[in-house]
Amino acid sequence: MVDGPLGVLAELTHACPLSCSYCSNPLELTKRSEELSTDEWRRVLDEAADLGVLQSHFSGGEPLLRRDLPDLVRHASGLGMYTNLVTSAIGLSRPRAEALRDAGLDHVQVSIQADEPVLSDRLAGISSFDKKIEAARLVKELGWPLTLNVVLHRQNIDRIAAILDWVEELEADRVELANTQYYGWALRNREALLPSREQLRHAEKVTREARERLRGRTDVIYVIPDYYAEYPKPCMGGWGSRQLVVGPEGNAWPCLSAHELPLPRANVREHDLAWIWRDSPLFSEFRGTDWMPDPCRSCDRREVDLGGCRCQAFQLTGDMYRTDPVCVLSPDRGLIDEAVTAANDPAAVPAGGTASEPVLVPMPAVRPHRAD
């Protein structure tokens, strides 16, 4: 019997006022008219609770664009789930925030792109920095625990000290400093996003110092870019092991990048979540270690990193069964080393860390567009 998931990530919509060049949404965004209805989401949450889900993360796109967000939060909260909002904070007005608080929302995560408006607004593609800061203050004022989510990359990583000053100033309870993961949009924009070794060294030093200074006040979580690691991450704690994602159109996934893989879809409109989680070919495909080829199959680390990321293997090699190329034991590691070498080439694209340096705009052709 397969253990039930602990959490569900509900991607309510792909629509978003921001257009970040590392967006985790699929290259083909779901239209608003194809999104699950309020009743369909309620049913998904009921089925998730029956499966053992204890936490629901409302995300997107921008989940605040769904008018029914407070209804869905209230429903999840009524099922005993710990409810979390993952937001750009655009649209988090006081009345909306109060409605969410009344609905029982437990925790808010606000994305921060940089420490100041010029760079932040350029990265987000819209004037948004001041609204984010204001919304973060509102989150604290209304008594929620506040997490700031910062996606780090070549263009903002040198600003990390000033970003951490905001973390302190806003009295955030947690900060996730997560280096970009290179799938989908971010893979296409990798050259402009992958930091150099020197940039990372600096960021890690600043983060260590901040962690000491903020001990007891703020949890500082730092996620290295796996391109600079020796071994891959145990993605999602294992395929179909702890979490599931439900997209706006009702497709369920073991992780939020898995939509790229050539696997049969499993949609909540056609199947109940219990079947999808326990029995669907999609969720069974990479569960456990039986699917592994060598070098993973005979490796002592196979239960540690679980073969790494299937999406990364597929996107870089075209074969989703191969060992994650990030692993130094992978025959494909050269693909990673090539990108790392390019990122450390003095002639590489400049790190657009400060406004005075040349402005590097994400390539328009591959920027996510607003659905509708």
Added chain:
Amino acid sequence: MTSTVPRTGRPHLARFVKTRYDRSRERQVLLGPETVVVLNPTGADILGLCDGTRTVAEIVEELGRRYDRVVDDEVEAFLSKLVSRRWVEIDHG
């Protein structure tokens, strides 16, 4: 990293952490931001007594009435771990 837990301190759950019974796992669970901890029965008992009025010493004493053998160091070690994660807070004095 662990924190000191004084025997006279009165522990309670942090404001943004919840505990509840999970039917499907038949265990008490602790829920917080990006956190799910499935508690063992002893851990659940300890947390159940962390109501902000009992001192650590009183919690150890109460557990002594419920169990044959309670090692007070274990209670302190358990609470210390939760304090360092900021899931439990201690009122002093």
